[in-house]
Amino acid sequence: MATQYMYYPGCSMDGTGKAYHDSIEAVLPALDIRLAELDDWNCCGATEYMGISPLRSQALVGRNLALAEQQKNGTDTLVAPCSACYVNLARTDAYVRESEELAANVNDALSAGGMSYTPGSVKVRHLLEIMIDDVGLNEIHQHVTRPLAGLKLAPYMGCLVSRPDYDDRWQHREHPHALDQLLLHLGADVVEYSRRTDCCGGHMTQISPDTGLELIRRLIVEAERSGAHALVTVCPMCQMNVDFYQREMNHRFHEDHHMPILFFTQLMGLAFGMPAKDLGFGREIISARPALANIGIEAPLTEEEEAERAAAARPKRRRRGDPTLPAPEPRADQEALR
Amino acid sequence: MIPADSRLETCIQCGTCGGSCPSYADMDHTPRQIFALIRAGARDKVLDSNTPWMCVSCYLCAVRCPQQIHIPDVMYALKAKATQEDRVPSHVAPDFSKTFVDYIHKYGRSFEVGLVAKHYLRHHMSRLPGMTTSGIGMVTKGRMGFRPHHIEGMDGLTAILDRATEIEQAKQRAVFEQPANEGAH
Numbered sequence: 001m002a003t004q005y006m007y008y009p010g011c012s013m014d015g016t017g018k019a020y021h022d023s024i025e026a027v028l029p030a031l032d033i034r035l036a037e038l039d040d041w042n043c044c045g046a047t048e049y050m051g052i053s054p055l056r057s058q059a060l061v062g063r064n065l066a067l068a069e070q071q072k073n074g075t076d077t078l079v080a081p082c083s084a085c086y087v088n089l090a091r092t093d094a095y096v097r098e099s100e101e102l103a104a105n106v107n108d109a110l111s112a113g114g115m116s117y118t119p120g121s122v123k124v125r126h127l128l129e130i131m132i133d134d135v136g137l138n139e140i141h142q143h144v145t146r147p148l149a150g151l152k153l154a155p156y157m158g159c160l161v162s163r164p165d166y167d168d169r170w171q172h173r174e175h176p177h178a179l180d181q182l183l184l185h186l187g188a189d190v191v192e193y194s195r196r197t198d199c200c201g202g203h204m205t206q207i208s209p210d211t212g213l214e215l216i217r218r219l220i221v222e223a224e225r226s227g228a229h230a231l232v233t234v235c236p237m238c239q240m241n242v243d244f245y246q247r248e249m250n251h252r253f254h255e256d257h258h259m260p261i262l263f264f265t266q267l268m269g270l271a272f273g274m275p276a277k278d279l280g281f282g283r284e285i286i287s288a289r290p291a292l293a294n295i296g297i298e299a300p301l302t303e304e305e306e307a308e309r310a311a312a313a314r315p316k317r318r319r320r321g322d323p324t325l326p327a328p329e330p331r332a333d334q335e336a337l338r
Numbered sequence: 339m340i341p342a343d344s345r346l347e348t349c350i351q352c353g354t355c356g357g358s359c360p361s362y363a364d365m366d367h368t369p370r371q372i373f374a375l376i377r378a379g380a381r382d383k384v385l386d387s388n389t390p391w392m393c394v395s396c397y398l399c400a401v402r403c404p405q406q407i408h409i410p411d412v413m414y415a416l417k418a419k420a421t422q423e424d425r426v427p428s429h430v431a432p433d434f435s436k437t438f439v440d441y442i443h444k445y446g447r448s449f450e451v452g453l454v455a456k457h458y459l460r461h462h463m464s465r466l467p468g469m470t471t472s473g474i475g476m477v478t479k480g481r482m483g484f485r486p487h488h489i490e491g492m493d494g495l496t497a498i499l500d501r502a503t504e505i506e507q508a509k510q511r512a513v514f515e516q517p518a519n520e521g522a523h
Binding site: 011012014015016017018019040041042043045046047048049050051052053054055056058059060062063105106108109110111112113114115159160163164165173174197198199201202203204206207208209210211215244247248251282283285302303304307 | 360361364390391392394395396397398400401408410411414415417418421430431432434435436438439441442446447448450451457462465468469471472474475476478479480481482483487489490491493494495497498499500501502503505506509
């Protein structure tokens, strides 16, 4: 029987993190996991609402926890695939457990919408934790039909899964090896990546590009130095920053990096023998094709590659002054004007 | 002055926070200096500093802090305070937050296309030309939803957030009515 969890996808799953969504939909049924999406969930507030009003932010998250408490169906675990959503949900749950006053205030606010939340009644966990702790590395290894040997991957877990770690689940908060282990069990060559839990800058690309682009640069340069073909992430925000803003970073620092960043679920799908087109490949800005070519997998084209192919297939436009083309001789009076 | 984390009072000024911070180079004051300023009651300096706005909330300082102070939460509280009093070093960050939460107030969810369009037209016009190629890729590859998703329980959410605002304002009034409490520092 399938293991069921409540699921909080988060706003980016339907937009910038679409490849994550695709690969989760493909991979989880293979592991006999069913994710029941929380009905009518709202935004977690990302890193923005806390800076406007901490209490309103907790009430906003509280509504999601209250929904999860109502919609428990044989499970009390709420899974978030996005590290920012995960930490926001976990923070409010941890703080209402810790402070009776906050719990009273959050519940007072929730009651205005006819809702309530019992502190601790929902267990918030990141999708990576589900894979490592519940499914287990050996079980994942059992599903591998196409080991990723030859693909060098930098395990970039990002900051918010092992930190702040409200429930003491992580032995190492700065250098956890959970993602390394998972990728090793897919048969991949995992490089030693010292920036595994460094921050991607989050919203800094929006509010202070000098800060944000420098943080992205550090991640990419270190991945290159360690010999990786690609970075692997567990968060749609990290993916967006390293993928979309890599060009602007190159421009800003006069550098020329092409480091793809992939979701760990995309790589699980590949190792399970699923076709790349079902796993959201091709949606990235920095193409994964050169990386996947190392293991003989052909990934779908990115938008830029499609445009290049289309341009190459089009007949060349005639250029003015092309000496290979027939042209009338200049008239004598025109010559005189020159 | 800022009651975000009572453990802040136990800060031993070791500087581990600033030494761990990935964005300290862009801050006016290191986190340690901010905590010293809070303790010294230098309210204006604290609220005018860009330090909270440069915090990336990666929690590296928090897990290394020997006193286990939730430093990013303190930074969040400082941002909220500075925004309330409309004294921010730059409007780019507060505007981004405001645009972001305005969509939550309207739809219950974030709306990436609207957010990016509004924010870049207002603050990052010069960055847009360099983003065209990648931007097209985001659109054609289905990574930009052009229709916002409205949650069904929007009325309930609005009532919840309004009630939270009332609670918060009542708390602030209570603090304000005890002048000896803060003024003594």
